Amino acid sequence: MSAPPEKDTAPLEGLARDKVFQRELVTLIPHLRAFARTLTGDATQADDLAQDAMIKAWDARASFQLGTNMKAWTFMILRNQFYSDKRRSWRSTQLDQEAAERTLVAVDDPGAPLALDELRLAMSMLPYEQREALILVGAGGFAYEEAADICGCAVGTVKSRVSRARKALQGILETGAYDRDGREAGDAMRSIIADAERLSAIR
């Protein structure tokens, strides 16, 4: 309460500050949901995670400095939540495979291009640290430096993860596209999974 005001603008306090904070937090919900969806690969799990992160952010609102990057801050909260949940129920690759299959089944728009399904699946095959780096930089609109802050690692680490993720994705998709010729999508999926396993075994 007694924090000295910076410059001559009176700092927002109490309910007025909460209101400003909440308004901005609400605008970030769609982005939190999208980030959570790519991390978990499952819509229901993702919304649970995004809700947890939203509440965590709300509860920690006093520690957030208004005017700084709330999107990066909330993404960091969501990411930490994701990993602490995961540590609690670590079923590792088994879970990934199940989530990947559910994700594919969950795409109920028959007009959706197959390539997007394959990309979803290919993404779910990447190691988490590559997946999150690629999605933050490649789709979330974050600079490498911001992504490094969110992931708690060096900028160079983010860069190499993004680069490895791109290569791996391309490898997975190319194999899938090749095998799809004259076959059912299910066969392509199985071969994509097999390829992803081979890729991660090599790494």
Next chain:
Amino acid sequence: MDERRKGTAPLDEARLRQRAIGVKLRQMFDEVVNEPVPDEFLDILRKADRKSGEG
């Protein structure tokens, strides 16, 4: 450098593929961003807000 003439075509092809992946990745992300937010989210926030107002 000596492989340059042979090398450019596959390189461009690789770049094209990477660009396509990038576009699809953003599309995948934006698809979720553009979904309507389930009411649950705002309900939860409203409840948390009320609770903090009391406390």
